[in-house]
Amino acid sequence: MPKYTQPRKTWQYSNEFKVKAVQLSLIEGIQVQEVANTLDIHPLMLSRWRKEYREGKIVADKRKKLEAENKKLEAENKKLKQELDLLKKWQRFLAEEHQQD
Known part of the structure; x- marks a missing residue:
């Protein structure tokens, strides 16, 4: 397993970006994986945003x-x-x- 010598970079995404990503993933026929790959984010992150969006925690x-x-x-x-x-x-x-x- 590789050892990381540098601290990991964390990204801060705006609520606008999160909402647009979620809306893209909700389009019929488009998979979460495709949207995540296109936006260069992890699919689990997008799935978490989708859950938060449903719960009303993410608002544009x-x-x-x-x-x-x-x-x-x-x-x-x-x-x-x-x-x-x-x-x-x-x-x-x-x-x-x-x-x-």
Whole structure:
């Protein structure tokens, strides 16, 4: 068995890369081994990514940004609805006051 004198190089893959690799491996007729060989990654790594993807642990960075933006927009929408409701109540109050005069 060969002795390794240099430390092993570890690669850090972005979530975007992982998601694209998983999506490629999910295409019908394409095997995990083929995708792994093409992307120069170990098939077991791709299989682990597939499992993490199914469990929702790997999410594309774009999706995270969209979810954050969606949450922000929902909060803004809620605030605007409350403001509109308050304005409608104020309008009714003024209309009732005007009728009493």
